[in-house]
Amino acid sequence: MSLASDSRVGQVASGAVQHRVGHTLKGVAVAAARWLPGVLLATRLLLTIAISIVLGNLHGTSSGLREIVNWTQVILVGWNLVGLLILVLPPRMELRLQPLMLVCDAMIGLTVIALFQSVLSLPALLCLIPVGWLLQQRLGTPAAASLALSVIVTLLLRDRFEPWGVILEFSRYRGLVDADTVVIGSIIAVAMAGAFFRAEEIRAWREHLIAIGGNVRDLPFNQLLEHVVEVLPAHTAAIMWREIESDKDGLLVVRRGRQEQPHLDPAVFQAMLFPTWADGEYLFSGTSNKVLLRNRLGALVLQPAADVVGGIADALELRYGCSFPLIAGNVRARIYVEHGHHWSAHVLDECGLIAGAIEDAMERHSVMNAWRDRSLVEARHALSADLHDSVLQTLAALRLRFETILRSQSDDLRSGLRDDLESLVTLVTAEQTHLRQLLDVTRRQHGATQSLSEALGRCADLIIKQWGIQCQVAIHCPDFQLNAATAIEVEFLFREVIANAVQHAGAQNITLAVNLQDDALLLAFRDNHEIGRESSPALDNGAIQSNSVLTRLRKLRAHAYADTLGKSVLLSVRIPLSA
Amino acid sequence: MPELLIVDDHPLFLEGLRQFLATHAQAEVRCASSVEQALVMLDAKLPDAMILDVMMKDGTGLQLLSKIRARGIRTPVILLTVMIQPEQTLEALKLGCSGITLKESNPQELLACVETVLAGGTRVDARVMELALMHSVSAGQPHRSPTDILTEREKELAGLIRKGLRNREIADRLGLSEGTVKVHVHSIFKKLKVRSRAELIVNTNAG
Numbered sequence: 001m002s003l004a005s006d007s008r009v010g011q012v013a014s015g016a017v018q019h020r021v022g023h024t025l026k027g028v029a030v031a032a033a034r035w036l037p038g039v040l041l042a043t044r045l046l047l048t049i050a051i052s053i054v055l056g057n058l059h060g061t062s063s064g065l066r067e068i069v070n071w072t073q074v075i076l077v078g079w080n081l082v083g084l085l086i087l088v089l090p091p092r093m094e095l096r097l098q099p100l101m102l103v104c105d106a107m108i109g110l111t112v113i114a115l116f117q118s119v120l121s122l123p124a125l126l127c128l129i130p131v132g133w134l135l136q137q138r139l140g141t142p143a144a145a146s147l148a149l150s151v152i153v154t155l156l157l158r159d160r161f162e163p164w165g166v167i168l169e170f171s172r173y174r175g176l177v178d179a180d181t182v183v184i185g186s187i188i189a190v191a192m193a194g195a196f197f198r199a200e201e202i203r204a205w206r207e208h209l210i211a212i213g214g215n216v217r218d219l220p221f222n223q224l225l226e227h228v229v230e231v232l233p234a235h236t237a238a239i240m241w242r243e244i245e246s247d248k249d250g251l252l253v254v255r256r257g258r259q260e261q262p263h264l265d266p267a268v269f270q271a272m273l274f275p276t277w278a279d280g281e282y283l284f285s286g287t288s289n290k291v292l293l294r295n296r297l298g299a300l301v302l303q304p305a306a307d308v309v310g311g312i313a314d315a316l317e318l319r320y321g322c323s324f325p326l327i328a329g330n331v332r333a334r335i336y337v338e339h340g341h342h343w344s345a346h347v348l349d350e351c352g353l354i355a356g357a358i359e360d361a362m363e364r365h366s367v368m369n370a371w372r373d374r375s376l377v378e379a380r381h382a383l384s385a386d387l388h389d390s391v392l393q394t395l396a397a398l399r400l401r402f403e404t405i406l407r408s409q410s411d412d413l414r415s416g417l418r419d420d421l422e423s424l425v426t427l428v429t430a431e432q433t434h435l436r437q438l439l440d441v442t443r444r445q446h447g448a449t450q451s452l453s454e455a456l457g458r459c460a461d462l463i464i465k466q467w468g469i470q471c472q473v474a475i476h477c478p479d480f481q482l483n484a485a486t487a488i489e490v491e492f493l494f495r496e497v498i499a500n501a502v503q504h505a506g507a508q509n510i511t512l513a514v515n516l517q518d519d520a521l522l523l524a525f526r527d528n529h530e531i532g533r534e535s536s537p538a539l540d541n542g543a544i545q546s547n548s549v550l551t552r553l554r555k556l557r558a559h560a561y562a563d564t565l566g567k568s569v570l571l572s573v574r575i576p577l578s579a
Numbered sequence: 580m581p582e583l584l585i586v587d588d589h590p591l592f593l594e595g596l597r598q599f600l601a602t603h604a605q606a607e608v609r610c611a612s613s614v615e616q617a618l619v620m621l622d623a624k625l626p627d628a629m630i631l632d633v634m635m636k637d638g639t640g641l642q643l644l645s646k647i648r649a650r651g652i653r654t655p656v657i658l659l660t661v662m663i664q665p666e667q668t669l670e671a672l673k674l675g676c677s678g679i680t681l682k683e684s685n686p687q688e689l690l691a692c693v694e695t696v697l698a699g700g701t702r703v704d705a706r707v708m709e710l711a712l713m714h715s716v717s718a719g720q721p722h723r724s725p726t727d728i729l730t731e732r733e734k735e736l737a738g739l740i741r742k743g744l745r746n747r748e749i750a751d752r753l754g755l756s757e758g759t760v761k762v763h764v765h766s767i768f769k770k771l772k773v774r775s776r777a778e779l780i781v782n783t784n785a786g
Contacts, residue, residue, distance in 0.1 A: 244774075296756065296758070328775070328776075329774060329775035329776075329777060329778075330774045330775060356745055356747070359745065360745070363743075363775075363776055363777055366775050366776070366777030366778075367776075367777040367780055367781065369777070370777045370778055370780075370781040371781055374781060385662075388661075389634070389661050389662065392661040392662075392682060392683055393589045393591070393592050393661055393682065394591060394592075395683065396592055396595075396661070396682035396683050397589070397591040397592035397594075397595040397596075398595070399595075399683075399686065400592070400595035400596055400598070400599040400686055401595045401598065401599075403599060403603075403686050404595070404598045404599045404602050404603075407602055407603060408598075408602045429683075429685075432683035433683070435683075436681075436683055439662065
């Protein structure tokens with residue numbers, strides 16, 4: 001028991017240590033990745049010192065060489081100063097000059113490898129690693145690949161030069177080179193490990209987000225923002241979105257855990273949601289009123305965007321940070337996060353990864369919802385088919401029983417009872433026909449038509465028997481053939497209006513007039529009851545109040561209004577027939 | 580007096596039909612409420628005609644028909660059902676079904692069908708036959724997938740979208756720019772009348 005307990009304690013402690021080490025390494029590495037220009041500066045300085053030491057030994061060998069060594073050392077100092085100067089330049093200048101400087105770095109590093117063989121090859125190679133990294137960030141992968149290729153070619157060709165290094169005693173500098181190698185190698189290893197941990201962290205965050213997306217019915221934007229500020233450490237984040245079909249806009253800000261829904265001027269909203277100059281992620285800063293983004297070729301571009309940056313500061317109170325778009329389903333959104341970026345290409349690329357992860361989660365959410373909806377529809381259809389089957393079986397059985405009674409006991413039945421049974425048979429037959437029409441999807445799918453007067457006449461007969469009221473149908477277009485699907489909806493509307501009128505207003509005599517006009521079907525229901533009685537929710541004066549009637553009207557894209565007409569109430573319906 | 584065997588698992592309908600046929604068709608009527616019971620009764624004695632429901636709890640009328648034909652029993656069979664799919668109609672006719680009537684038909688129609696079948700003829704409900712004809716006409720046409728209306732490039736893109744790839748990944752894989760992929764995706768959505776990748780995945784996978 002005690003051993004098991006100790007073992008568990010040991011496992012927990014070990015896990016905690018691993019977590020702490022991972023966290024520390026990640027922090028160092030993320031800092032290294034972010035401060036890559038600084039790392040380059042350090043390796044550049046190291047290379048300069050190494051070259052100076054080597055050249056210092058050549059200083060006394062000949063007078064001709066002395067002048068070259070002096071000039072070389074001046075150039076090296078200048079090279080380092082320019083590198084340092086570029087770091088403190090304004091971002092616009094830095095973005096333009098840094099690529100040139102990187103090319104110089106690459107040329108110097110390659111020259112050193114070619115001329116000095118093993119003595120300076122190592123510091124030169126170490127210097128070229130951050131150069132390649134930055135080239136990849138600034139000028140894209142092809143530039144970094146070109147540098148790597150150049151290094152390989154240089155290494156292959158270096159024996160063709162008379163190496164200056166062979167005249168030097170390498171063992172004197174071995175300790176120094178070893179120490180440099182350990183320091184720089186450690187920095188690079190930590191940076192790479194940190195990059196790996198960060199990539200793992202984003203990957204785990206993405207998986208977590210996708211799992212949430214697949215398991216919840218609604219993916220609220222506030223929860224999404226909480227996840228964003230977790231992965232991009234920030235206090236404030238905002239999401240603005242538009243639902244394309246409904247043109248419904250929304251804005252939500254989460255500031256230190258509190259939610260706000262500020263109102264934005266439509267023009268500012270449009271400019272912030274769909275900036276004309278960027279369809280991807282960008283970094284912004286209110287101090288310079290500029291944004292940093294990648295152009296279509298993948299190169300970094302720093303450009304002024306005072307209006308948008310000003311809009312972000314005014315509306316969202318964000319002075320600096322990053323922004324990225326989201327496209328999922330019929331939602332177009334953009335997220336703004338307050339995040340210190342120091343114009344880092346690394347942060348910009350991370351935004352792209354985060355945006356992709358959120359889109360994946362939203363897509364997963366949409367897919368799961370679509371499958372759920374589809375399954376529900378299929379289940380409903382199956383249930384409905386079972387129910388209809390059962391009802392049709394029962395109706396058929398009733399009809400057979402009635403027919404049997406009518407025949408087998410014809411002599412014993414009183415006249416009134418016989419009439420009742422025959423009426424019931426008619427009612428059952430009508431319900432069977434109606435139900436069959438509803439179920440006959442194939443005919444409707446093949447665009448079959450049916451006579452409107454026949455359908456409404458049959459419906460009126462059924463209503464008269466069901467409700468025991470008077471119902472007249474006057475059709476002024478008796479030959480009109482209506483699409484079977486629309487005919488069923490019209491029939492449903494007819495039934496719904498009558499049911500409302502009878503149940504809620506005690507209607508006893510209803511007239512329906514039907515006519516065609518300008519590619520629309522006009523229906524006029526008149527409830528001939530005396531004014532003063534309780535009015536029907538369906539045939540009320542003015543707006544239609546019955547939800548069931550309104551649902552039917554919506555399905556037919558129909559317009560309707562109710563009005564009093566003498567002692568009657570009139571409901572007029574206009575159903576457009578064109579698609 | 581002709582002898583009829585009715586097989587139906589709906590007790591109310593079974594009893595109603597038994598009474599109706601006994602009264603109107605002057606027939607001797609036996610009833611089975613399952614496929615299994617029907618097979619046992621057929622082993623005991625063959626009727627002059629059988630009336631089968633299509634959907635039953637322990638099997639379908641078509642399965643029963645297939646089994647009795649496999650045993651070499653040529654007794655005329657009438658399918659009496661609430662609903663029959665066109666392909667089931669065609670299958671039933673292939674198995675030598677003599678009559679098909681819907682349960683909601685006029686009972687006189689059922690009587691006429693029984694008389695015709697007992698006389699050696701066939702009688703199929705007009706609506707059932709119409710649906711079967713419509714089905715056989717449309718079945719002759721080549722099956723069209725929803726994605727048939729797409730160009731080859733769009734089909735390739737739709738396939739990658741169904742695999743869950745993002746625009747950027749698709750662009751990398753096909754050697755296109757992300758902008759071009761977006762244009763293609765928009766065109767696919769428009770042609771397939773879907774609003775999202777999710778809808779595209781659900782609709783075209785099911786189709």
